[in-house]
Amino acid sequence: MKMLRGVLKWLMVVLFVVMAAVAFQIYRNSGDKALPNAPLEGLRVASYNVHYIVMGQATGPWSRGDWGRRRGPLDLALKEMDADVVAFQEMESFTRGGVSRDNLALDWLLERNPDSAAAAIGDPVEFPSTQPIFYKTERLELLEQGWFFFSDTPDTIYSRTFNGSYPAYASWARFRERGSQTEFRIVNIHTDYASRSNRLRSIDLVAARVAPWLAAKETVMVVGDMNARRGDRGVEILENAGFTIAPVEGATYHFNRGINLFSAIDHIAWAGDVILSGLPVVLRHRFDGEWPTDHYPVVVDFLLPQRPRQDAE
Numbered sequence: 280m281k282m283l284r285g286v287l288k289w290l291m292v293v294l295f296v297v298m299a300a301v302a303f304q305i306y307r308n309s310g311d312k313a314l315p316n317a318p319l320e321g322l323r324v325a326s327y328n329v330h331y332i333v334m335g336q337a338t339g340p341w342s343r344g345d346w347g348r349r350r351g352p353l354d355l356a357l358k359e360m361d362a363d364v365v366a367f368q369e370m371e372s373f374t375r376g377g378v379s380r381d382n383l384a385l386d387w388l389l390e391r392n393p394d395s396a397a398a399a400i401g402d403p404v405e406f407p408s409t410q411p412i413f414y415k416t417e418r419l420e421l422l423e424q425g426w427f428f429f430s431d432t433p434d435t436i437y438s439r440t441f442n443g444s445y446p447a448y449a450s451w452a453r454f455r456e457r458g459s460q461t462e463f464r465i466v467n468i469h470t471d472y473a474s475r476s477n478r479l480r481s482i483d484l485v486a487a488r489v490a491p492w493l494a495a496k497e498t499v500m501v502v503g504d505m506n507a508r509r510g511d512r513g514v515e516i517l518e519n520a521g522f523t524i525a526p527v528e529g530a531t532y533h534f535n536r537g538i539n540l541f542s543a544i545d546h547i548a549w550a551g552d553v554i555l556s557g558l559p560v561v562l563r564h565r566f567d568g569e570w571p572t573d574h575y576p577v578v579v580d581f582l583l584p585q586r587p588r589q590d591a592e
C-alpha cells in the first residue's frame with residue numbers, strides 16, 4: 280500500500296507538470312492584437328484556411344448544415360482583414376467521387392464582397408478552384424494564373440501526392456498594382472499535415488517552380504497553411520530558396536476551440552521588391568460569437584516601391 284501511494288504521488292506530480300506545460304504553451308501562443316490601419320502605399324496580404332464543407336453531411340461540425348452558422352462570421356473575418364490579397368485554403372464544398380462544381384464559401388464571399396474578385400479559379404474540370412486568391416479590383420489587376428500539384432506529375436490535374444494520398448496543390452496568380460505598376464506573384468499552398476515526407480517534397484517542388492521567377496527578379500510571395508513551424512525543415516527550404524518568413528508569433532491553428540497549443544503553421548514568405556511594414560497580426564477572436572473555422576486569419580502589411588522597376592533602374 281505504501282508503494283502504491285508513492286506511485287500515485289509521482290503520477291500526480293507528472294500530471295501536474297504536464298498540465299502546467301500545456302497551460303504555459305497555450306498562454307505563450309495566445310493574445311489578440313488589434314489590426315492597425317494599412318499603410319497608404321502598402322499592400323496588405325493575408326492567409327486563411329477556412330475548412331472544407333462536407334456536402335453529404337446534414338448536421339455536425341463542417342457539415343452543410345453547419346455552413347449556415349459559419350458563413351456570416353467568415354464574411355466578417357474577411358471584412359475585418361481588409362486585405363488587398365487573401366490566399367484561402369480548403370475553400371471546398373467536398374463531395375465524394377467526381378469533381379464538384381459547387382463552392383458555397385467562394386460564391387458566398389464573392390456575393391458579399393463586390394469590391395473583390397477571385398483569382399486562381401476556373402472550370403474545376405480544368406482548373407482546381409479550392410485555393411482561390413481574393414484581390415481588391417480597385418487596386419490590383421490580374422495578369423496571369425496557374426496551378427501545379429504536389430506530385431510526381433505536377434502538371435496533371437488532381438494527381439495524387441508523392442505517397443499516393445489525397446491530391447494537394449499550389450495555386451498562383453500574378454498581379455499588377457495599379458498605382459505603382461508594381462507586379463508580383465502570390466503562390467498559395469497547403470501542404471500535407473500527416474506526412475512529413477510529402478510536406479518536404481511539396482515545398483521542395485514549390486522552391487523549384489518559383490526559382491525561374493526569382494531568377495527573373497520578380498517579387499514572389501509564398502502564402503498558406505504549411506503545417507510547419509518556423510525552424511522546421513519545410514520552412515527552412517523556403518528560406519534557403521531566398522525567401523524571408525514573416526515573423527508570425529503565436530498560434531494560427533486552434534482546434535476550432537480557441538485552444539492555442541502550438542506556434543504558427545500558417546505563414547507568409549516573400550522575396551523581391553517589397554518591404555515588411557510592421558509585425559504580422561493574427562486575429563485570434565470569434566466573429567459574431569463564433570469560430571468560422573479552425574484557423575485564425577494571418578495578416579501582413581508590405582510597402583511597395585513607388586515606381587516601376589524599369590523606371591527606377
